[in-house]
Amino acid sequence: MSRVRLLWDSSVGKKVIMAVTGLIMVAYLIIHVLANLLVFQGPSKINAYSAFLHGAGGALWAVRLVLLGALVLHVVAAVQLAGRGFDARPVGYAAGREPQVSTWASRTIRWGGGLILVFLVYHILHFTVGTAHPEFVEGDPYHNVSSGFHNLGVVIVYLVAMAAVGLHLYHGLWSSGRSLGMSPPSPNPFRRAAVLVLALVIWLGFTVIPLAVYAGVVR
Amino acid sequence: MIQLRSKVPGGPIEEKWDKHRFEMRLVNPANKRKHTILMVGSGLAGASAAASLSELGYNVKCFCFQDSPRRAHSIAAQGGINAAKNYRNDGDSIYRLFYDTVKGGDFRSREANVYRLAQLSVNIIDHCVAQGVPFAREYGGLLDNRSFGGAQVSRTFYARGQTGQQLLLGAYQQMEKEIDRGGVTMFPRTEMLDLIVIDGRARGIVTRDMVTGRISSHLGDAVVLGTGGYGNVFYLSTNAKGSNATAIWRAYKRGAAFANPCFTQIHPTCIPVSGPNQSKLTLMSESLRNDGRVWVPRQAGDRRQPTEIAESERDYYLERKYPSFGNLAPRDIASRAAKEVCDEGRGVGESGLGVYLDFADAIRRLGERSIRDRYGNLFEMYQRITDENPYRVPMRIFPAVHYTMGGLWVDYNLMSTIPGLHVIGEANFSDHGANRLGASALMQGLADGYFILPATIGEYLASAKLEKVTADHPECRRVEADVTGYTRRLLEIQGKRTVDSFHRELGKLMWDYCGMSRSAEGLRKALSQIPPLRQEFWRNVNVPGSDTELNQALEKAGRVADFLELSELMCLDALQREESCGGHFRVEFQTQDGEALRNDEEFAYVAAWEYAGPDLEPALHKEPLQFEYVPLAQRSYK
Amino acid sequence: MNLTLRIWRQAAPTAPGRLVEYQATEISPDESFLEMLDAVNERLVEEGEVPIAFDHDCREGICGSCSLMINGVAHGPMRGTASCQLHMRSFRDGDVITVEPWRVRAFPVVRDLVVDRTALDRIIQAGGYISAPTGGAQDANTILIPKETVDTAMDAAQCIGCGACAAACPNGSASLFTAAKLAHLGLLPQGQPERYRRTLQMVARMDIERFGGCTLYGECQEACPKLISIDTITRMNRDFLRASLTAGRGAVAESD
Ligand SMILES: Cc1cc2nc3c(=O)[nH]c(=O)nc-3n(C[C@H](O)[C@H](O)[C@H](O)COP(=O)(O)OP(=O)(O)OC[C@H]3O[C@@H](n4cnc5c(N)ncnc54)[C@H](O)[C@@H]3O)c2cc1C
Ligand code: HEM
Ligand code: HEM
Ligand code: SF4
Numbered sequence A: 001m002s003r004v005r006l007l008w009d010s011s012v013g014k015k016v017i018m019a020v021t022g023l024i025m026v027a028y029l030i031i032h033v034l035a036n037l038l039v040f041q042g043p044s045k046i047n048a049y050s051a052f053l054h055g056a057g058g059a060l061w062a063v064r065l066v067l068l069g070a071l072v073l074h075v076v077a078a079v080q081l082a083g084r085g086f087d088a089r090p091v092g093y094a095a096g097r098e099p100q101v102s103t104w105a106s107r108t109i110r111w112g113g114g115l116i117l118v119f120l121v122y123h124i125l126h127f128t129v130g131t132a133h134p135e136f137v138e139g140d141p142y143h144n145v146s147s148g149f150h151n152l153g154v155v156i157v158y159l160v161a162m163a164a165v166g167l168h169l170y171h172g173l174w175s176s177g178r179s180l181g182m183s184p185p186s187p188n189p190f191r192r193a194a195v196l197v198l199a200l201v202i203w204l205g206f207t208v209i210p211l212a213v214y215a216g217v218v219r
Numbered sequence B: 001m002i003q004l005r006s007k008v009p010g011g012p013i014e015e016k017w018d019k020h021r022f023e024m025r026l027v028n029p030a031n032k033r034k035h036t037i038l039m040v041g042s043g044l045a046g047a048s049a050a051a052s053l054s055e056l057g058y059n060v061k062c063f064c065f066q067d068s069p070r071r072a073h074s075i076a077a078q079g080g081i082n083a084a085k086n087y088r089n090d091g092d093s094i095y096r097l098f099y100d101t102v103k104g105g106d107f108r109s110r111e112a113n114v115y116r117l118a119q120l121s122v123n124i125i126d127h128c129v130a131q132g133v134p135f136a137r138e139y140g141g142l143l144d145n146r147s148f149g150g151a152q153v154s155r156t157f158y159a160r161g162q163t164g165q166q167l168l169l170g171a172y173q174q175m176e177k178e179i180d181r182g183g184v185t186m187f188p189r190t191e192m193l194d195l196i197v198i199d200g201r202a203r204g205i206v207t208r209d210m211v212t213g214r215i216s217s218h219l220g221d222a223v224v225l226g227t228g229g230y231g232n233v234f235y236l237s238t239n240a241k242g243s244n245a246t247a248i249w250r251a252y253k254r255g256a257a258f259a260n261p262c263f264t265q266i267h268p269t270c271i272p273v274s275g276p277n278q279s280k281l282t283l284m285s286e287s288l289r290n291d292g293r294v295w296v297p298r299q300a301g302d303r304r305q306p307t308e309i310a311e312s313e314r315d316y317y318l319e320r321k322y323p324s325f326g327n328l329a330p331r332d333i334a335s336r337a338a339k340e341v342c343d344e345g346r347g348v349g350e351s352g353l354g355v356y357l358d359f360a361d362a363i364r365r366l367g368e369r370s371i372r373d374r375y376g377n378l379f380e381m382y383q384r385i386t387d388e389n390p391y392r393v394p395m396r397i398f399p400a401v402h403y404t405m406g407g408l409w410v411d412y413n414l415m416s417t418i419p420g421l422h423v424i425g426e427a428n429f430s431d432h433g434a435n436r437l438g439a440s441a442l443m444q445g446l447a448d449g450y451f452i453l454p455a456t457i458g459e460y461l462a463s464a465k466l467e468k469v470t471a472d473h474p475e476c477r478r479v480e481a482d483v484t485g486y487t488r489r490l491l492e493i494q495g496k497r498t499v500d501s502f503h504r505e506l507g508k509l510m511w512d513y514c515g516m517s518r519s520a521e522g523l524r525k526a527l528s529q530i531p532p533l534r535q536e537f538w539r540n541v542n543v544p545g546s547d548t549e550l551n552q553a554l555e556k557a558g559r560v561a562d563f564l565e566l567s568e569l570m571c572l573d574a575l576q577r578e579e580s581c582g583g584h585f586r587v588e589f590q591t592q593d594g595e596a597l598r599n600d601e602e603f604a605y606v607a608a609w610e611y612a613g614p615d616l617e618p619a620l621h622k623e624p625l626q627f628e629y630v631p632l633a634q635r636s637y638k
Numbered sequence C: 001m002n003l004t005l006r007i008w009r010q011a012a013p014t015a016p017g018r019l020v021e022y023q024a025t026e027i028s029p030d031e032s033f034l035e036m037l038d039a040v041n042e043r044l045v046e047e048g049e050v051p052i053a054f055d056h057d058c059r060e061g062i063c064g065s066c067s068l069m070i071n072g073v074a075h076g077p078m079r080g081t082a083s084c085q086l087h088m089r090s091f092r093d094g095d096v097i098t099v100e101p102w103r104v105r106a107f108p109v110v111r112d113l114v115v116d117r118t119a120l121d122r123i124i125q126a127g128g129y130i131s132a133p134t135g136g137a138q139d140a141n142t143i144l145i146p147k148e149t150v151d152t153a154m155d156a157a158q159c160i161g162c163g164a165c166a167a168a169c170p171n172g173s174a175s176l177f178t179a180a181k182l183a184h185l186g187l188l189p190q191g192q193p194e195r196y197r198r199t200l201q202m203v204a205r206m207d208i209e210r211f212g213g214c215t216l217y218g219e220c221q222e223a224c225p226k227l228i229s230i231d232t233i234t235r236m237n238r239d240f241l242r243a244s245l246t247a248g249r250g251a252v253a254e255s256d
């Protein structure tokens, strides 16, 4: 049996794959949030950054492919694992299963992930392709962002999506360390101060942008 | 008429087992595959034997009544397992373990068997460590030891308070490995209800599939019973709810002699009964007596809180009566002493059936931390059950039925009086005489299963000429019909009383008359009350449900029906043994200061009973016991 | 105290089941949960009804037989406690208590509250052992094992095989059970030769038995009567990853 097959067939292996692909996406998100925060420094910086990206030619597409591949693997594995989970309990508990210690973030990881997926489609149509943006200007992300968030509905969509991302990371970052077998043993395995900080920072970093635009701080 | 031939080999005791192993015939490796061995029981004895026999190449079928072999009651043993490793350099040796065990058993065991047990104890520890049993270690990485009640050397190996669990899991895993390989076939939730004897040899068993109710025969070349003890005859005991005598009892009724049925061990440190619905008793490890002090108020009827009773008003009766062993006096002695003070009205707790086990001194001396380190899990368990905090108030303890030294009679090869029927572990009468020392049952079960039976069964298989039998043999049909009929009868009574109500009544009777202290008068009373109770059972028990489904009431009914017969044999045995020895205390036979008074002239024998038929008095056979190495002496723990 | 029980009754593996209401009267807080069920059963028998079937044996929290889902919590409300060691003082007079069997595909219901957990035995068969045939061992003290190592191994080895982890896990995963055994054996020097092979095979078996995967919800640890840590799962994942990537072709080939 090939090693890839071994990983892909096993529930533990699938989690390894989810963790790796998840972390690749997290790396992108960190860069993405930092880049997006450039809007606070006016149009020149962020547009320059965008131009630099688009100018990189093949490299941009390489990154896009990696991200797309990661997303596909991540989502397929997520769906399959969820399927196995449901399959493993065909009859539920009449009294409901009372959660004891699982975090809300962990319990929402699946439909939260689904939400992120839907958001992603919309987000790319919104800011990359532009078809979902009435005032879209190719190559001017500053304009696109600052004009994109005047609509309260759009802002709310983003806020909800960012909450989902934050929660997803709060559980996902912690669990990926365990899926990869890297977290050291701990008397209280649920503690995750560093993860909390990272998830909060990413969530906040994204969240302030639509709020700032809507409030008129960025115009 | 059965013959009790112990088959103990000649020669000096140190060489008997080696010599015997050499002299026994071997089964050719190629032929081992052709032999099927039926192993009833998956406890320490059964699982270790099944695994080892399968490794040798035999075909093994293993049966247990739980849903998994890992749940056999050996799992509950807490304290530890003895071995004469002398890792402490404190003067231990094989000879000393042998000596202690013979003496501890109050000279009612077979010297040669005990010596072999002591020899093999060493190999057991080696094997278990190789399997990955996580015995406690010291910082240097070497194995740790503790001392256990009744021994003056530190020879007990332990894995926290879960030694039995870890040892059983070791044997279970070894057996699961063999199941995977195909050498062992496991039949969980299957109970043995009868033995098939063909041409005088044990050739099979009849079982009931506890899920479907199917009665079927399993045939083989030898049958091994490792079905544990019968302490549940007392209803309340430290045994698991399912522990039963059915397998050995039905084998007895097919001709296997039952030895020393009255030898029961009452453990001194159990949590007292709390109410009428109590279903079992929980043992608190004997190791607690290393640091706890046992006491009761001096004044009878003193109902004050323990903390309000001043030092001078307390009676530390074990320390007073047995200054050299104090709180560590052997189990039988400590138990009886507790009963005495309760009989005097000095017992504590609501029922007056309890004594204090107090850690206040130890906590003062060593600090709460070290007590927590040593006994934390036991204290927690106590608190969980009683809702009292033993760090603040003394524990309450009371003796409870714990172990049955009696069982089916076996020879040196562990074979019963029915050729081909072998008996291992607590189910046989073997090595503990009239009283078992702490941490030696695990040792015995594993010695039997890993080392003795795999060697001796070959001798039987190589020497017996076994015809092939198939399931359509008339004897199989007959025994199956017996079992089916028996089950149907139980279901058809449809009386008024529950099985448990009979079991409780029987248990009380046995505890009162055949428990910690016995008298001819009491035993006669029990003997006159058991048969009517049994008759009422067969007239008035209510077993709902059918025999083609999972029916726990039916399982219980079958077991209690057997207890109702076995109890009578226990009383008979206790009555004929007109002496006090070990766990068997007859009030008529005691020294001036109330200690057990043995009578070696007349009773240095194993009492082996032969079934004579329903409602007929069984025949008593005696296997005389000689003590060549450990001189007969009155036990003294003063 | 007096209680209302809603108990899952199901006559046979394929028969339909339902929750049936019973009254438990005059129950003492010092009784155990199973003794309370005994009392209900005793009354049922007296009334000529079929008693409630439930698994139990040792009643001291070590055999792993008992397996009750009590008000949606595996083994009931008391932490680190098996159903049989749960006492009625954890409940209040007048409480309504729902009792159900473990609900996991790999544990089909046999009757009422009794389920078939042989899947766990099969996970052990797949490799949950150290191959050490009887008779070949060296002296026990020739293997030195640091106390900390043995203590950690023992923490994991305490598993009683009750299946509460899978029952409580939203995914119906037996990860904690499997990981506990892998940690016990994988930490000890004796367990090293088979370590990676064992990991691959036991994990594969877990999937074959159709247990779910692990999302690290952590419910299993909380339900576990021995409070076995999900750190064991981390360990299992690490060993699995190592086994599949680096630990020799042999281990991979053998897991075919
Ligand atoms: C609470 C407690 C603590 C103990 N602590 C210690 C200790 O610290 N040290 C020590 O040395 N000893 C201790 N003992 C004693 C020791 O644990 C037992 O004597 C020993 O484990 C018995 O092992 P066994 O294999 O003979 O029987 P068990 O482990 O009782 O196994 C019996 C097996 O037989 C099967 N069985 C029974 N009847 C049938 C049937 N009719 N059909 C099919 N299968 C059947 C059962 O399913 C089970 O698998 C303790 C005992 C108890 C109760
Ligand atoms: C408020 C939050 C966000 C803002 C303002 C924002 C803004 C943008 C903008 C302006 C672009 C286009 C960049 C360009 O074309 O140069 C973009 C692209 C993208 N964003 Fe976001 N984003 C946000 C959140 C997110 C989140 C949470 C994710 C992921 C979950 C995400 C994933 C992406 C992706 C995948 C692209 C496409 C990159 C490419 O061109 O390949 N974004 N985002
Ligand atoms: C930008 C996007 C995403 C990032 C950064 C991300 C990140 C992560 C991370 C790090 C994990 C932890 C993996 C582990 O425990 O080993 C994870 C788990 C998970 N993710 Fe995502 N994810 C993203 C998108 C999605 C999407 C779109 C989905 C859904 C369709 C999704 C569904 C899940 C699920 C279900 C899990 C839990 C898997 C399990 O434990 O069974 N994720 N994610
Ligand atoms: S890990 Fe805990 S919950 Fe799971 S089977 Fe073992 S003891 Fe039970």
Ligand code: F3S
Binding pocket: C168, C169, C170, C171, C172, C173, C174, C175, C176, C213, C214, C215, C216, C217, C218, C219, C220, C221, C230, C233
């Ligand atoms: S609850 Fe289930 S998801 Fe994992 S951490 Fe425990 S197995």
Ligand code: FES
Binding pocket: C055, C056, C057, C058, C059, C060, C061, C062, C063, C064, C065, C066, C082, C083, C084, C085, C160
């Ligand atoms: S009955 Fe044995 S653990 Fe509960």
